[in-house]
Amino acid sequence: MFFETYKSELIATGILLLFLLIVRFISTTLITKISRKNGINLARIHLINRYVSVTLVLIGLLIIPFIFGTQPRELALVFSSVFAVIGIGLFAIWSILSNITSGIIMFISFPYKVGDKIQIHDKDFPLEGIIEDIRAFQLHLRLENGDLVTYPNNLMLQRAVTLIEKDAIDDDAIDGI
Missing domain, CATH: 2.30.30.520 (SH3 type barrels.)
Known part of the structure; x- marks a missing residue:
């Protein structure tokens, strides 16, 4: 019954996931080729590819609720609640947030490799x-x-x-x- 009711949504979700996998494959291949050509270190290439993968997963998680008919107002309520809880948790463990922020800064402008x-x-x-x-x-x-x-x-x-x-x-x- 569930599959019959949400058949078109499940097909659209499958197409989205396939599209995101193809985008991930193409982007990681291009990043790796361009980075190697420019002499970028392998560890940084892997890190860039991880960031691309996480970004694509987050995009997928953002689009899938809309495929199933979620209204933007309902999604905004869920995200604001989640971000409030995460914000309180991150404030409590600020050193982790500090290390993540430093990791991003080091990734962008770290003079050593x-x-x-x-x-x-x-x-x-x-x-x-x-x-x-x-x-x-x-x-x-x-x-x-x-x-x-x-x-x-x-x-x-x-x-x-x-x-x-x-x-x-x-x-x-x-x-x-």
Whole structure:
């Protein structure tokens, strides 16, 4: 009975999902080709592709209720309630929000990349190592003794950093990590 009642909506949802999958495939392929041509690091290419995928999922989640006949006013009420709860929750855990914001800033304008050897001038805990990964919340730094240090993005933007050696490891070594 459900499938008979919502047959056209289910078909439209299937078409939307297929369209979004095709857009994701085309965009990730183009991003990867253009990025490699411009010498962008593999870790950043993967991060860009993740952001594209999340954006397409959010677009799909926004369009599907309209396919099933939801009125914009009803959807606005749901979203405002959800955003209010999320806002209160994020205020309570501001350091996570700070790290996400720092991760976005680092993604857009971070002068260092995976493979660079850097020194972080932290008064209490100075570090020197090779950047292994830059994620949404933290940066992974491999020290000379082999230890892996996870350093929060918000602290990374608050500390002075010195570039010691550019591309201390190559992309092939990063793929194996």
